Amino acid sequence: MIFIEKQHKELLNSSLLFLFTLTKKGAIVDYNTICNSLSSTPIKKDNTALADLLIDDDIIPFNEVMKLLTETKKPVERTLRFPSNEGLIHLKFSFLFHEDYIYATGINITKESDNLFKKGAIKNFKTGAWNYDLKKQKLTWSPECYAIFDLPKTTTITLDQSISYYPVKVQNTIKEHLTDLVNNKTCYTFTEQITTKKGNIKWVRVLAEPISHKGIVISINGSITDISERKTYIEKLKYNEETKRLALKGIRSGVFDLIIDKEAVFYGDDFKKMLGLSLEQDFIPLKTYREMIHPDDYDGYIKRYHKNIEQDGYYYDNAYRLKHASGEYRHYEIHGYRKKDKNGKTVRMIGNLIDVHQKKLNKKIIRENQNRLKAIVNNGFIYTVLLNPEGEILLADDNSLEIIKKGFNINPIKEKCRFIDITPLNFKNTFAYEFNNALKGKNIKKEIERITYKGSIQWLEIKYTPIYENKKTINSVLISFLDITERKLAELATKEAHIKEQELSSLKSNILSNFSHEIRTPLNGIMTISKLLLEETDPEEQEKLLEYMETSKKRLLKTLNNLSDFSEAAAIKKNLTYTNVDVNYAVESSFREYRHMARAKKLGYDIKISEESPVSFIDESLFRSALNNIIHNAIKYTSEGRIDISIYTKSLKDFIYIAIKDTGIGINKKNQKKIFDPFVQESIGFSRKYEGTGIGLSLSKRYIEILGGKIKVKSQLGEGTEFVILIPIKK
Known part of the structure; x- marks a missing residue:
């Protein structure tokens, strides 16, 4: 008889300990009252095995305990989990084998497990644990989960709320994962972005596994890890790897390894194919390689080779043309690093050959184009200069060069020279402003007055023309000067008459004086040009007059726009x-x-x-x-x-x-x-x-x-x- 005395049995039934008496096969022979909380129906003695009450994942560990007890007869401790109306119950059992029976004494450690969960069962502060009770539809998070989502720990979270932090396009996929896990009892993992409560973008990896009882999933345990730093690092690695691959692919180059004593050189397969060398040999005889050098370049190559090999230091540089498998000779630059023995003699050299053929051709084309452009500018306007974006002179006509050499003792073609440094003081402000506009893509035409070295007045029409390297990038500005003195003096005489006539009434206040200048000046220009257009019969001159009229119109429009801005400020x-x-x-x-x-x-x-x-x-x-x-x-x-x-x-x-x-x-x-x-x-x-x-x-x-x-x-x-x-x- 298991329980001998009635009082003893009542005492056991009132205990908070979970007490089972089992057969060697795990069948329940007897139990105390509290054990009924482990089952939704009363436990039937002799017809129920303790394994029937466990979640599926704990059945095998329980059977192993039974086997170990019967074989060793030594006490065993094991924690087992039971599904109940209140969720999973964690019991820490002590199993004792005695006289063909197994006595199991269990302590409820569910709260301890929950506290451990809530304090963060996973030590990594970027990983959080979570559980979803399917029956109660209750989601429980560890503190790390709240930290990952930038939420206060007191926040009540639901499954739908947690899914809402993921991109809309993947939310249905996540729900499908959960459905598949419940139906098929399969674990799943996925990596995705989230947008936290504070709007931060993070990458997370989610793991989930089913907890089942008698083949039915009752809850889901999982973890979530913030892998943002790792993801960024991986992306950088991918980017760097791609950059390296593109760099090697983008430059037509060949890596080489030269063994000096053996006079043998190693090349990569791609480069050997390009040169028509055999792929069967890892090392190519240096003599074979030298036979591919252009005859006109060979002597220079040999001199530079020996000079580089014998000189102090470790670097090697050379340049020559190589014959490709197609029969074409192409220009190469060679750069290497030399390894020396203890006596300072070069024994090995590693480096690469860079195809600079197109670069050489481009330089030739540039020289030819410069010569053509120089011929054009020397036979066009009075003065012509070409400036880079920094305002430095790239090219100038012979007259301009002569003036600059005499006045400033500098040749701007051979030495760096900024155009603004050689311009008259009263022209510097105008030049700086218009040059800045030209760099923004504007074609500009301006007129200036200057005093020649003979003391006479000269009027010049200046054009600023931006030159594009491509559709968006301006690489230079062409400035041309045209003598318009005769025409300008005639125009000014006409304008002065009108200006003097208007000054008597326009100087009453600042407003009138400014508007006389900024509105009437372009209007007077338009009137004068209109008269000249009526009298002019030459189509070319008519076209120029129309351009002057357009300039006056733009100036007038700019003034009116400024006034409009001021009037509309309110x-x-x-x-x-x-x-x-x-x-x-x-x-x-x-x-x-x-x-x-x-x-x-x-x-x-x-x-x-x-x-x-x-x-x-x-x-x-x-x-x-x-x-x-x-x-x-x-x-x-x-x-x-x-x-x-x-x-x-x-x-x-x-x-x-x-x-x-x-x-x-x-x-x-x-x-x-x-x-x-x-x-x-x-x-x-x-x-x-x-x-x-x-x-x-x-x-x-x-x-x-x-x-x-x-x-x-x-x-x-x-x-x-x-x-x-x-x-x-x-x-």
């Missing part, structure tokens, strides 16, 4: 697009836009961005327009010295400060309050030094104020000016 506020703007990036973009203009004037030009990377909630386009006006003015009114732009914040951090400081002409103290008024310049009227309507600073001030900011100015006449823009910082 309405702009209704159509703004406010976004979070990285002020460092926005200011640096404007800085880059005017870099060519500053360099062309040989000005120092620097920017210092804020280390705090400030952000402002503004309309970027309106802000850039205001900033560009001020940067442009700083360069325009600075003949020498520098322009410095800086971005910073102060302790209160209410505003972001953008300072634009120049060493230009400066502003008279009495005019510093007026410069933000419409139609006001430091110099005004028809005798003023600079073109413009005088509304640029006024617009800048209004734009910044619309954005909730303000502009301050500090200046000293003759020493320079500093404008400071204040825009609100995003809280």
Whole structure:
């Protein structure tokens, strides 16, 4: 008899321990009351095996325990899991074999297992554990899961919510994985991107395995690992590998390994095929290789070879033509690294041969084209110069070269020479501005007045023509000068009569004086050209007059557009697009836009961005327009010295400060309050030094104020000016 006394049995039934008496085959002979919680129906003695109550995955471990007990008769401990109405129950059993019976005493460690799960059963802080109870439809996460998804640990999470963090296109696939796992009891794994609660993009790997009882899946255990760093690393490896492959494929080169004493050289199969060498031999005799060198290059090759081999150092360089299997000779450059013995003698050399045939042909074509272009420019305009994007002279006609050599004692074809450095002082500003526009792809025609070395007045028509390397990239600018003195003097005489007639009534105020210059000047030009067109019969001259009329029209339109911008400034506020703007990036973009203009004037030009990377909630386009006006003015009114732009914040951090400081002409103290008024310049009227309507600073001030900011100015006449823009910082 198992339980001898009634009191003893009652005591066992009231115990929280799970007590089973089993046969050697695992059949239940007796049990205490608490054991019924392991089954949805009362346990039938002698007809029920303990294995029937276990989840499927624990049946084999249980059978192994039974076998071990009967064979060794020694106590065994094992944790087993049981499905119940409350979920999985974890029992830690002590099994004891005695007199043909097995006594099992179990302790409920479910809470300990759950706590371990919730504290992170997996030590790797980037891996989290999860469980989904199919009956309760309850999803449980470890803390690491919440960390991966950027969620608070107190968040209640459902299966659908967890799936919603994956891309929409894969959400149905994930659900299909779960359905397949339940139906077929198969584990699955997948790697995918998630977008966390905070909007961060991460790569995760998900593992899931079924927990089943009597062939039916009752829950799913799984893990999720943040593999973002690993994924990024793998992508970099793939990219680097692809880069290496493309680099080797992109250059027509052959890797070689030369054994000096044996006079044998190893080449890769692709290169051997190209040269028509046998693939059967790993090493090719050096004599065989040398027979493929062009006869005209052979002596030079031998001299350079021995000089390289015998000289100090470790590097080797040579160049010659090699005969390909097709019979064609191609130009190669050879670069290698020499290995020496203890006596300093070269014994081995490894390197590569680079096919530079097309490069040689291109250089020849360039030389021929330069000669043709030089012939053209020497027989065309009075002066012609070709400049690179840095403003350096690449090519010039003979007359220009002669003037530059005599005046500046420099040959711009042989030495670097910036065009702006050899231009008259009064032409530098105009050149810098128009050259900058030409680099943006604009074809420009301008007229200038100059005094010749004989003291006479000469008018030149200057054309700036951008030359494209491809459809998007400008690699040079052609500047041509045409003498238009006779025509210009006639035009000016006509214009002066009209200007004098209008000046009497136009000088009443700054507004009238500016508009007389900026509106009536192009109108008068149009009128004069119209008269000349009526009298002119030569088609070529008519075409030129029409071009002059187009220039006047564009100038008039630009003035009207500026006035329109000013008049519509109040309405702009209704159509703004406010976004979070990285002020460092926005200011640096404007800085880059005017870099060519500053360099062309040989000005120092620097920017210092804020280390705090400030952000402002503004309309970027309106802000850039205001900033560009001020940067442009700083360069325009600075003949020498520098322009410095800086971005910073102060302790209160209410505003972001953008300072634009120049060493230009400066502003008279009495005019510093007026410069933000419409139609006001430091110099005004028809005798003023600079073109413009005088509304640029006024617009800048209004734009910044619309954005909730303000502009301050500090200046000293003759020493320079500093404008400071204040825009609100995003809280």
